[in-house]
Amino acid sequence: MPHFVKPTEGSWTEHYPELGTGPVSYEDSISPEHYERERDAIFARTWLNVGRIEQLPRTGSYFTKELDAARTSVIVVRTADGVRAVPNICRHRGNKLVWQDYPREEVSGTCRQFTCKYHGWRYGLEGDLTFVQQESEFFDLDKSEYGLVPVQADVWEGFIFVNLDRTNETPLAEYLGALGKGLAGYPFDKMTQVYKYRAEVGSNWKLYIDAFAEFYHAPVLHAKQAVADESRKLQGYGYEALAYALDGPHGMVSSWGGMSPPKDLDMVKPIERVLRSGLFGPWDKPDIGLTDLPPALNPAGHRAWGTDSFVFFPNFMLLVWEPQWYLTYHYWPTCYNTHIFEGTMYFVPPKNATERLRQELAAVTFKEYSLQDGNTLEATQTMLESRAVTTFPLNDQEILLRHLHKTAHDYVDDYEKRRGETPIQIGSTS
């Protein structure tokens, strides 16, 4: 007997019949060849979230973003006219334009122009070539033809996206669809106190999204995080979402778990009782005057709402928590079985030490949970690669996984169809 109402079809999954209910293959996560297709079909031609507008506070503020999956690096910069992105390459001999000691490390700063450290060519913030060292030594060099050609960049609710496909015709807002639209107006801009974590993970990028796109695992994998009685209670309940929603390539899960404050204080740890904070963040909401949530949040309108997790395809997750803070996840593939994971927490800046300590507890809690989440991934990747088992069941609470893998596969198939290639059955040994 479900605790929360499911669609009339009887399950969330069957509400979206194109998903099917059969076992799935993770060949898409263990095939080097398939990963190469994903790089072209997905990462080189979808909108990718590369940062927040607060990272570019003034004209000339910039950061670089390594996009290994799309075989490139971009410079994202604030110009007098807004946010621009240009490929991070010098037009002269192809040197990476902006970097410090290590070419593959991302950098940020503020400048008036970009200067190549190789031969001193200089570019304005808009990408125009402004200076060539010993220009007269070149042959009919027209500087106006050697600017950095911008890649598409746009901003949604303060989140900066780039799209490396110069032929892309889908505006960012349209790409983000109903879920993006339904989040508009949330005060992301007031949540500027940042904690960012980074991990190199030994798994395919989709497998870590899988890990964070279902909470079926939570009462089990994280059982040792809670006091014993609470842990037993949670495992007895299992996990059921309040709601799921799919829209195009994107999806979301709405979860209960509002613990602000918990009904039974014996069920939380002593440090949580003193600080009034925990996994779901500080129990006392910040004073930012937020009364009505935008429609995409808590779609079931449940009083026990705790957090909503949005999966914006391909590799950006956004979690909004009931106590008014948010969290982002990014999964940057570096190989078919490795990726860089970034988890970033955003709080309203604390007014005093007490509020700061409450946020610290939430941040440390997030890290400890993530260490457990991350550790399962390499174990999953290696065993999937053994191909000892090749198909796996997914339950109704894992609908977002089914949707993610299907979406990613559809992108590859569609792209290859458009290019006139016959979709190749992955995993075939021919």
Next chain:
Amino acid sequence: MSEFPPEFTDLEPFAGWALRTEGERYAKRLASTMDELQAFYDAALPRLEDAMTYLDQFELDALPEDATGLLWLCYSLVNASFPVEVWRQPRVPDSGAAKFNAVIEPAV
């Protein structure tokens, strides 16, 4: 000179926990025995509410040096509370060799 404000000299034996970054605090936790973590926790947790009250009289970005040390010690208490209150080991269970490094954290 004391590391902490005069009202908190009882925490002086644990001054080694007054560490500026999450990375340093986490490393010290992993390098500690459960007895050491328990001793720190037993001394610091009962003082946490007093510390909050004391620290809240200042602006966060204008803390005196000794108050900053006390705040860092409180961050360490948060970090050390996990092993003491639940896991009985310095590292979170079932995390093996997993790493998760803080690359941006608040300045204060």
